[in-house]
Amino acid sequence: MDPLILLAARENATWCDTVCRSVGVEGSIRPGLWASAARTPPLYPDAVTLDPATGELDVLGAIDSSPGASVKDSFCSLDLQGAGFAVLVEATWIAWTAPRAAREPWDEVGVEDWVAGHPDSPPFGETLLGDPTVRLLSRGSARFALHDDGSAVGVSNVVVDDDLWPAVVGEAARRHPGVPVVGYEHGEALAAALHAGAQALGPLRIWLR
Template sequence: MDDELVRIAAHNNALWCDAICRSHGIAGEFEATAWTSAHRTPPLYPDAVTLGPQVAAGDILARIDRETPGASIKDSFARLDLADAGFRVLFEAQWIFRPADRPPPAAPEQPWSRVNSPEDLAAAVRHGCLPIGGLKIWLA
């Protein structure tokens, strides 16, 4: 895993989550270890995004609304265990990165496609994408 690239991806994702939340009147908060929202976020958006690999579960849990059903946390480094706090893994995924200095691949017939299997990920790697680390989405 390339922690620095994952940090960049996680921070970019947290900026997006923060922008969506603010457009709904919900203010998030950035700290060194995570972006969090003390109020329930819009559907399909996490209540927290970890920004580094060394975050403690208790620090994140203390900064989100756990009273309202549906709390979720994006563990950008797949290092947290939130099961004892009543969360379950909704899904696991892989961050991918494509260096900007690589030439663009030939235009595919279908420009976007879902990566559903190890074979699909291998095909993305053949086209210049690099898997840089795992992530987990936790749901209470």
């Protein structure tokens, strides 16, 4: 397995943990899994697998698996149909290992401005503003979030025209030179990211009950 997939999954889990804590929901990382026993905010999973050997019982025993629960199956290694889940999204982990740094910086915005300009955004809490690992960035109507977990930099919540993807990755490289840039996408956004030089690492699934 490409070690970048493990980096991408772990970065995504720590990002989910950061967002959840910003609204008062505390998850934890345990062997093979990040999970929250309490229901997480909309658009964020109750669990993220960190090891392909993590099993269905490991996941279901760590979360509230009532209707509305969701699981990010980072390696497409789970079968949760028997527990009432269905596949919501199939996506692809992506990474840039040596992106070119941008020259023109993006604007940093606060949580209130981010949400006011994009009412369909996830419910970020105010503590994200003071978190040194997180930057909310915009340029006109385009936006994305950066998260540094110490081993990789994640790009998420990306809302840009296709031709701005190189600028997104370039901003990540400008702020975090020499650090892998990771994320996941599907559909047209995946095609745009690959066109911007992303490496496709492997598939993931999001399950929803």
